[in-house]
Amino acid sequence: AQSVAQPEDQVNVAEGNPLTVKCTYSVSGNPYLFWYVQYPNRGLQFLLKYITGDNLVKGSYGFEAEFNKSQTSFHLKKPSALVSDSALYFCAVRDIKSGGYQKVTFGTGTKLQVIP
Amino acid sequence: ETGVTQTPRHLVMGMTNKKSLKCEQHLGHNAMYWYKQSAKKPLELMFVYNFKEQTENNSVPSRFSPECPNSSHLFLHLHTLQPEDSALYLCASSQRLAGQETQYFGPGTRLLVL
Numbered sequence: 586a587q588s589v590a591q592p593e594d595q596v597n598v599a600e601g602n603p604l605t606v607k608c609t610y611s612v613s614g615n616p617y618l619f620w621y622v623q624y625p626n627r628g629l630q631f632l633l634k635y636i637t638g639d640n641l642v643k644g645s646y647g648f649e650a651e652f653n654k655s656q657t658s659f660h661l662k663k664p665s666a667l668v669s670d671s672a673l674y675f676c677a678v679r680d681i682k683s684g685g686y687q688k689v690t691f692g693t694g695t696k697l698q699v700i701p
Numbered sequence: 702e703t704g705v706t707q708t709p710r711h712l713v714m715g716m717t718n719k720k721s722l723k724c725e726q727h728l729g730h731n732a733m734y735w736y737k738q739s740a741k742k743p744l745e746l747m748f749v750y751n752f753k754e755q756t757e758n759n760s761v762p763s764r765f766s767p768e769c770p771n772s773s774h775l776f777l778h779l780h781t782l783q784p785e786d787s788a789l790y791l792c793a794s795s796q797r798l799a800g801q802e803t804q805y806f807g808p809g810t811r812l813l814v815l
Contacts, residue, residue, distance in 0.1 A: 594741075617801050619803070621806075626808070627808050627809075628703065628705070628707075628791050628792075628793075628806030628807045628808045628809050629744075629791065629793075629804075629806040630703065630806070631803045631804070631805065634801070634803060636801045675744065688746050688749070688757065688759075689746070689804065690743070691743050691744035692743060693741065693742060693743050694743075
């Protein structure tokens with residue numbers, strides 16, 4: 586069975602500092618990995634995904650994530666945090682299997698608080 | 702906006718009421734999903750539809766009844782709910798069910814069951 590873990594319920598970072606939101610995953614084969622962001626009273630918005638190829642994936646709003654197969658991690662990063670980045674961030678994984686439907690498994694979310 | 706709309710945005714209902722949640726996607730997608738989001742818990746996949754056909758029912762109680770009349774519309778009919786069903790219900794769509802497809806989410810319906 587596939588799973589994803591976000592070990593931090595909340596991350597606090599000062600505006601202008603780099604931020605990291607952690608995610609580790611477990612799949613039986615190779616993964617598709619996703620990051621979504623949820624602002625208050627909104628649905629989830631897609632940020633970026635890893636399918637194959639370059640381990641460093643660049644996404645929306647200056648975010649990027651690094652796929653590390655040996656550590657089974659897909660941490661979300663941004664060089665300089667903005668107050669407007671404050672939101673709930675979800676990591677998600679889908680196992681790559683041939684045929685049939687494979688559902689996406691989401692983590693519990695990490696609340697990012699950027700302090701002015 | 703993501704191209705996925707949900708109505709109503711907020712709903713309060715008693716345990717004996719019957720209500721329906723509506724989702725509409727304007728993206729030309731073929732797959733649609735219902736998720737339940739509760740505080741401190743992972744997103745729970747409830748139902749999946751592909752080309753109007755239900756492909757997954759994730760052990761959801763029968764008091765939740767989905768309906769997908771076409772690829773653009775998805776409903777969730779509610780009856781005799783319990784207080785623990787209070788949550789944010791999110792609808793999503795994707796082009797296909799293939800693994801790498803990105804899901805696009807609506808803003809959700811905040812449901813409170815009294």
